[in-house]
Amino acid sequence: MERDGSGNRVIDGVGLAAFAKDRDAGLHPVPGETRTSVRCSFAGIVTAVTVDDIVAQVEIQSGPHRLVSLLSREAVDELGIAVGVTATARVKSTNVHIDRT
Structure with missing residues (x-):
């Protein structure tokens, strides 16, 4: 991991995506345990x-x-969605809409 001129750690988007997936291990709810979200965007x-x-x-x-x-593939291309970019998933009923941030 590199550091910038201020001493902050710097990581590329692909590396950060891999890190987030590794941290996810074991964080999903246990069957029978109720979890809820008060917001509809992630x-x-x-x-x-x-x-x-x-x-x-x-x-x-x-x-x-x-x-x-x-x-659609067209939406992915237009929004520039790729591994490592930040995005927001918005959930309404059974639909998930993605906004590029």
Whole structure:
């Protein structure tokens, strides 16, 4: 890990995505344990993108939460969604919308 001129640690987006996935191990709720969120948006980092000819699957790690969204390939391209970028997943009913931050 590198440091900037002020002594702060610096890590690239891909490395940060790998770090977030490693930290996620064991953070998911235990079956039968109830967890809830008071907000409907989850800011996080993109940890995986799977792209097909028409559709794409995007995974976002937001703290202990892993969110997966299916959206068009065109939307992924237009938003510049890639592993390591920050994004916000917005949840309404069964739909997850992603905003690039």
